[in-house]
Amino acid sequence: MPELQHETVILARLGEITLKGLNRGKFERRLIENISRRLRKIGSFSVVQTQSRLWIEPHDDQQDLEKAIRQVVSVFGVVSASPVWRFRGGLEALLAQAVAFARTQTDPSRVLSFKVESRRGNKQFPLTSPEISSRVGEAIMAALPDRLSVDVHQPDFTVYVEVRDTICLYAQVVKGQRGLPVGTGGHGLLLLSGGIDSPVAGYMMASRGMELDAVYFHAFPYTSDRAREKVLALAEILTAYTGRLTVHIVDFTDIQLALRDHCPPDMLTIVTRRMMMRIAARLAEKIRAKVLITGESLGQVASQTLEALVTTDHVVPMPVFRPLIGLDKNDTVDLARRIGTFETSILPYEDCCTVFVAKHPKTHPSLSDAAQAEEGLDIEGLTEQALSRIEEVVL
Amino acid sequence: MSIYLDHTASTRPTPAVLETYGRQLAEVYANPSSPHQAGRDAEKSLLDSRKRIAKHLGCAPDSLILTSGGSESINMALKGCLLRSSRLPRRLLISQGEHAAVWETAAWLETQGCKVERLPLTGQGVVDLDALDRALREPAGLISLILVNNETGAVNDPARIVALRDRLSPKTPIHLDAVQAWGKIPITFDASGVDLLSGSGHKLGAPKGIGWLLRHPRCRLDALVHGGGQQKGYRSGTENPPLAAALAAALDEAIPGTEALARTARSYSALLLAELDAAGTRYTVLSPPTRAWPILAVSFAGLRGETLVNALSAESIYIASGSACSSRRGKGNRVLTAMGFDAATVLGAVRISFARTNTTDEIHSAARAINTAWRRLARP
Secondary structure, three states, rough: HHHHEEEEEEEEEEEEEOOOOOHHHHHHHHHHHHHHHHHHOOEEEEEEEEEEEEEEEEOEEEEEEOHHHHHOOOOOOOEEEEEEEEEEHHHHHHHHHHHHHOOOOOOHHHHHHEEEEEEOOOOOOEEEEHHHHHHHHHHHHOOOOOOOEOOOOOOOEEEEEEEEEEEEOOOOOOOOOOOOOOOOOEEEEEEEOOOHHHHHHHHHOOOOOEEEEEEEEOOOOOOOHHHHHHHHHHHHHHHHOOOOOOOEEEOHHHHOOOOOHHHHHHHHHHHHHHHHHHHHHHHHHHOOOOOOEEEOOOOOOOOOHHHHHHHHHHOOOOOOOOOOOOOOOHHHHHHHHHHOOOOHOOOOOOOOHHOOOOOOOOOOOOHHHHHHHOOOHHHHHHHHHHHEEEEEEEE | OOOOOOOOOOOOHHHHHHHHHHHHHHOOOOOOOOOOOOHHHHHHHHHHHHHHHHHOOOOOOOHHHEEHHHHHHHHHHHHHOOOOOOOOOOOOEOOOOOOHHHHHHHHHHHHHHOEEEEEEEOOOOOHHHHHHHHHHOOOOOEHHHHHHHHOOOOEOOOHHHHHHHHHHOOOEEEEEEOOOOOOOOOOHHHOOOEEEEEHHHHHHHOOOEEEEEEOOOOOOOOOOOOOOOHHHHHHOOOHHHHHHHHHHHHHHHHOOHHHHHHHHHHHHHHHHHHHHHOOOOOEEEOOOOOOOEEEEOOOEOOHHHHHHHHHHHHHEEEOEEOOOHHHOOOOHHHHHHOOOOHHHHHOEEEEOOOOOOHHHHHHHHHHHHHHHHHHHHHHO
């Protein structure tokens, strides 16, 4: 029966982007690019835009739509996505397709309830939206009386009908990450440790469209190569949201030894943080990132008191974004679980912040405390040395 | 070429073991419980291996229960003794020096209503016999003690433990966790006077996946694994003739080599420490002066054990920090702390363990690498 032909495609709905004014085109083009790049890894698809929606069309029936939809909903800027049946035709075609579609939603083990929701964009279509719902519902019930029942309040599934220049049917709506497409929000450098917080901070900035690079300070043998692998594993998880991610691994051992030999133990944590920020800022300039991002949260540990943050910011000639600054640790943990980094973050390897920790680090350091602790330290030399010992891993 | 000095964690199978295991995997694949000829051939191979294993361990073949490894053997000894109905109370005596396999099983048994007493260690890393004496004034369902400590090499004295038990609580069975003892100190089950003795193949040249529990006929024990009734119902599950053959082959070399290994390890240990002294590297030996010689625990001043392990690993020299099973948990070290060492000493602890395949050159190289790492990384 030729009238029963349809194509199965993915419909992706856009959120905040559609509120943009003159820039909207730029955001949309970036989103299409991001989705296309992601889909290229898993198969052969085109991404086509109509109004505030994107259509992801497989090039042939060999493509894995389920995998594709998982990719699409992990791209920032997509609010939700659905696998849809799409076809042309009038009421007769719609009813026949709707019955066939409903049949795919049935469960042989029990009777399911359903309802129909319709939207008519094409005002030439002879029925109104409520009339479409009721005709489609009747046709489905007439064809599958033993398998389905109608429940308009709490149905097991909903058949959505959209009549525009083509007709679409779908039942499943998969939630997306929302946010803005990566690449529309500038370029930042994320200080990535092995902990719970920094991957979440990176995720949050990427969700606002920021393109990321990451920097990790490795102090082998004080930190093990397993700690390094863990950081790379975290970065790999982040790529599901950020797309390509370069991790810059700084060999930090000699600096850590120099600081340890030079600084009073209670200032070591702050001075170490300041060195990391200096190196990160110089690296950021080199790769043209305009901001540093950290996972710090106010008051969480000794190096994250207001005074400590002020002291570290003082050495950085660019803004430092701290998206977790006002979050409770439990909320950060929830986010980490949701984005899939938590289980990796809690693997018990030392990160370089925990190797040389004084029993009682200074929690309220002043700028002059920090300057004094660093007196006589060859800061420029150490920074240069660190910059010359960076390994890049592109994920 | 790498230098492997972590034989307490695991060992490399010897060529004879590899040859036996590979050949048997290919040829002896039938189920030894099957009645056909191939099954009977497999059974014959298994019985032959069991006989050889029993001979090396100093017991009758009937006393031998083959298991999947040390942890299963220990679980079976503790749970099989304490959870069965018996006239003895559900009271377990262990020491602070136990491996996690005993320590955590005991903690679980507590949740099942058993009472567990954790006896202190002396500064020499062995159980405090006075404390055991006091504890045995009340009846107990089982005494379980580690024979050779996996972190320090400290050796408990079975004769004195058995004598105490015989005098104070003759019905209480004794289990010794001998996982680190076989091949490192001379030991025979029948002469030991204990009721249960566990062991693990991969600690002395067999592949991972096989261990044993030796049971004296007087000791009543419930099975942990139920099923087809293999091994007289003590341990169900299809028997594994190739693995048993590999274990027999490993014991063929390890048990007769016990004394030679002790001599070699003792000289390696002395050689290593002498080289550290000569370079001015500061350290404390944590192992007691008398010990199972293949195990040497040392703490370096101002250098975390983990850091030294990482540094040596970069030079393809492999040692352990604390116990390999607990080093990734970031906790302090229970055994070393129970011996009275302070937190800084415990943090600096590493374990170096020798095998007869190590060479004097390897010990020199390892000592040189430790001296270099200590000079660069330690901040005493």
